[in-house]
Amino acid sequence: MVTNPLTKNIDMSRPPLDITAYEANDGYQSVHAIAKGLSPEDVLELVKGSGLKGRGGAGFPTGLKWSFVPRGDNSPKQKYLVVNADEMEPGTFKDRLLMEGDPHLMLEGMIIAAYTIQASKAYIFLRGEYTVSEVVLRNAIKEAYEKGYLGKDILGTGFDFDIIMHTSAGRYICGEETALLNALEGKRANPRAKPPFPQVSGLWGKPTIVNNVETLCNLPGILTYGIDWYQGLAKGNDHGTKLFGVSGKVKTPGCWELPLGLPIRELLEGYAGGMQDGLELRGFLPGGGSTDFMLPEHLDITLDYDEIAKVGSRLATGTMIVLDDKTCPVGMVGNLMKFFAHESCGFCTPCRDGLPWVDQIFRDFENGEGSEKDLQILHDHVTYLGPGRTFCALAPGATAPLGSGLKYFKEDFEKHITEKRCSYKH
Amino acid sequence: MAKIVIDGVEHEVNPDNNLLQECLSLGLDLPYFCWHPSMGSVGACRQCAVMQYRDADDKEGMLVMACMTPAADGAIISIEDEGAKSFRSEVIESLMTSHPHDCPVCEEGGECHLQDMTLMSGHNYRRYDKKKRTHRNQYLGPFVNHEMNRCITCYRCVRFYGDYAGGTDLSAQASHHHVYFGRHEEGVLESEFSGNLVEVCPTGVFTDKAFSENYSRKWDLQTAPSVCVGCSVGCNTSPGERYGSLRRTVNRYNSEVNGYFLCDRGRFGFDFVNNSDRLLEPVQRVDNTGELLADDQVKAFIKEFKADGTIGIGSPRASNESNFALRAMVGEENFYAGYSDVEHESMQVLLDLASDTAFHSPSVREIEMADAVLILGEDVTNVAPRIALALRQSVRNKAKDLADESRIPQWQDSAVRELAQHDLSPLSIISSAVSRLDDVASDRVIESLSVVAAMGHQIANKISASAPKADCSAAHDQVIEKIVEQLKAAKRPLIIAGNSNGSEVIRAAANIARALYDFKDNSAIDLCLLVPEVNSVGMSLMTNAKNPLGAALKKLHDGTAKRVIVLENDLYRRASRAKVDAALTAATKVLVLDQLPTSTTANADVVLPATAFSEHEATYINYEGRAQLSFQVHQCKKQAQPSWRWLCDAEHVDDLVERCCNEVPGLARLREVLPGENPFIAGMKVPRQSHRYSGRTAMTANVNVHEPKQREDKESVMSFSMEGMPAQKDASVHAASWAPKWNSNQSISKFQDEVNGELKQGHPGCLLIERKDSSGSYFKAGSDSIEPSANQLRLVFSYQIFGSDELSARSKPIQARMTDAYIGLSPQDAQKRDLRQGDVATISPLGSP
Amino acid sequence: MSQQVIASTATKARRLSADEIVEIEHEMTLYPDKRAVGLEALKIVQKHQGWVSDESLLGIAKYLDIPAADLEGVATFFNLVYRQQVGKNVILFCDSVSCWIMGCEGIKSYIKDKLAIDYGETTEDGDFTLIPVPCLGDCDKAPVMMVGPDMHRNLTPEKIDSIIMDCKTIQD
């Protein structure tokens, strides 16, 4: 039985499979299954039953998310599916692999999602810099139209479905679901208040579902091989496989499809080959730039949404950034703060005016001008930018590395102040 | 009503509102920036954070933004909670990191909402010692300064200018902490409501440029409740005076009329009072040199006019008191209308319709409730600008219905706009040229005036067969059908017309409203009939229908009348030059009272200086028959007096109002707008100067070092001093909005019974005209007017917001925005006459003028 | 203060080229609202002209009949819309956390010295513009950068030399 549904067709040494090769390996079986007689409600039950959680970072159950979309005659006729392919979380490089490696998998997933919520139109919100993904996806879409998987009355199901490619003009905040919708509408990508949720009033005020690339890529497997197969893949209580990545000074950084529930140690020392020679693991961000630091003592925790939450961090995107003992932790957190300050959309006060202050303090620390007063201001900002205080999750995301960095690398910050320099700079 | 607990105290609140609005309505001091009573919530500034508890024993609670949280029944919140207070203080600290702290040189100082909120949040010590971001400013025209460094990025300016007022040339640009608010390139802000940026911006980014040239702090301004004399809407204003010159005008809240906003003509049109040409002494013209007259000479001259053979010409821009004083002096039969004969004829139609039970003349607030609007032949943005701003809110009623269906609270501004997108309530405009409301119009028909009227009659007939038909081409059948359906389906349809181009269109509009009245089983239909000037309605109520201006000029010309008194009126704007010249030269004695020299004062024997709107107490009646009292703000220099004081010996304006109530049937209830029998609190008057007014004793030191005796104001309930019972102690008069901890105009919520509710003191005005005549019937459809031959053109008057109003056209800032007289032509007509854009042309009237 | 009317800086709108219009018209079929087409039009114009000049921006606003101020608000919000002239080859240099750990600071200073430009600047000969960009999503091959549409991975000073050499040869 298939154990790597997401990457079974992916071999980056060659171009992705064309549609016929894709179909030969169980490709578009789920669409045929739908054509044989799966109603939108059936598919919704299947996805709910599978226990699939969103892979974008929030980890919200996909079936539940879809169920909020108003259905039936009195619901607005036009509904939209939007693919969040704006991968810009620092240290995250999983969606690129899926899109450039096997574009049809995502398209098949999109057809399933759109059919379930009866959305006749979908926009792929692709990162502007992913030029190769754009070419590959446009080609796959053309092939899908030619084979009748897209367009009018797909395989006689009476379901019309068109896909439109939109490349982002570059802004991290577009990864936030509602800011993405504003960007798609050609407006400044400020987030929107929730409620109302996009399922009620999304793209151009119509019911909309925004799903991450990897989430959609899980759907074909669920429909083709069934829930039992899907729930058999994982070891822990989360289901299905997931793309895990490791970047930083490890021997073999990369991205692999592994079952959820795998211990972190196996990912770091097994697949990533452990630390480069002469370097010790100092700490790591398990799920990209918006997650709390974890330490070597946490290596035996399993890669599972709930397990990692227990130690105060988040699995989020599942792409780990490794900090070795020869790299300055203050510099690393400072780099993230510069990123978050620059990528703030400027809508709400704490994030817009708070993060630049934090950023400037880190620059002073790096130039040996750090002070106790500034250190206290950093601590204040960890609570000041916390959840609920800002309009969206960007700044709270920034407080994850900031808060845990201040906690776990307290002595490094003190050394920067006392020695008036960064001791790591060789 | 819902019950919520705030800091342990239970309050009754309206669950349809958010927590911030309810807290303010309860008089609690909760700071905020991006929320605005008229523009709802967006949750950007995070200043109104409060702690919300799940239930009684939830001790920890969670920070929520009061403006984005419904005041749901059973909610438990705390404003004074330490966590909430420290967060609010940190928000201020964040905002101030890029702020220049230039309060001493910033013109917002003393009425700056940021100052107020900073003190209210308790943040006082600056820890920020890094680099501050700076911006370059833009030239934005004569009305508004631009100082972007003071910006706290609360988005209020673009939300007002773009979302609320429909302006298109101001936007938020750039991102993170470099967000910039400006035009895409330097130049004049195009919206007719750009002046409101000065009051909507909570800091000193947008400040009043006209005021900058002659600046004074808010607490040093002497002010009183006043009414704008720019047009017939009657917006309430608070003009500020210092050292004898009017410095600036700000909005004065009136729940029924202007709410929180003014148009730019109202805000900047007062400057004619300071015009150097102001007439300040009585002058006699002896072969075109002017000689000063002593008091006794003036009295003697006026006595001559008391004899028979004297006629008086009133003025639609003068107060009720002055018009009535002239009428009382010359007698009702000798008191003639001050507007053109065309306007006189249309005013008779308006007055009949005003007392007809089939219609209701909607206030500006009621206009905002219309869910289907039809405008016939009137360019509302230029004739009654504030009403155009209201129409931009009425077209959003569809969005509010959609929001209700999706259970999105109406105060959640962005969510409502996002849901509705471009789905607006229907607003149709049938007129002779493109107007400034076209961008929100669902249907737009451009036709000649006679066709506009014919289409109106056609619509009326389609709604109710009893309305007379009109023959008009089938080309418009489709749009007529659509408009008919929209009006029939609407819960509160609104028909708007005006008399800037005669009364044919008004008759058509009335027929449509009457047809709707029949169709909707006799519930009064909103019919808004616009007139151009501040007291057109007031004067028309005093003028005998048989006394148009033309009759007066004829009487002077053929000698049946020897002497004429012209009250604050330039007759050359009212009748043809030939007729006026003939009448004035024929008259043996011409007495003119006015504020500024006009072509009429040039032909007068004696010119008496009349005080301007801010220099006397007066009442005016707006388009809907609402009488409003305007208090005197400051003393006028030299010998200028209110016109009524020259013309009659009434001791006090209130006595004049009494006589007017008794003698003019239409104005019987005018006395209700006066401050009432015992307006004084503990016997004290209401001060025109704030309790921080400075320099009073040294003001005239350049004249005389001794402190002058405080000026007595025997007439009014207000005093020219700081002493007395200020407004916030429930005085009967509310002039400048100030409250402890609330120096900015946001203090208005302390004077309202609830946010957006009625003022606790002060009078929203009193509707004078009783509607008791239910015998009204349909007008006959007018015959098709004369067809122009080949090179003739049908004339339509285009009224401009900057320049068409006589007095505001003499105000410096307005003059910077005025255009020259122009003749608008279609490309084909221009080509036929080989005329290019900007050429100079001569226009000649056809037929007898 | 005298009536200070700054010589009208109203720049003239540029008439869009035929093929720009063809592409914009195509975008109109994909979006129900012309505001969304405005953002697409900015990217189309940049593809043809290399950047979005004031004249181009006004040209788009006029063609699509959307307020120029709003279009400016959108154009200046995003990283990849260039409102100032850029070189023939735009270097998008990733300086996010994974690349930082793998030593992108060194590569950046190498490029700075070699091309004598810093972030946001264009070389004298107009060939290269260096712009920082957030994480380019290729972190297992850090440090990375893009030159125009092409991605360059596992950067070393030597690789920088060859990349710059290749760009120069393509041009001459």
Added chain:
Amino acid sequence: MVCIRRGIKAGTALLHCGDGNISPADFSGLIEVEKSATQTTSRGIGNLIVSDFHEEEINS
């Protein structure tokens, strides 16, 4: 001063009297318009803000 606007119906002329010495009462119903000897005007119509301002295509 002539202002050509696409949004005006052919056969109709729109008169704005401004603060010059043109009195609205001097005209009614029908008028004739001819090119006149060039007198200069002070402000011109630069301040006029209308959406249908007819920009002439300066052909030659």
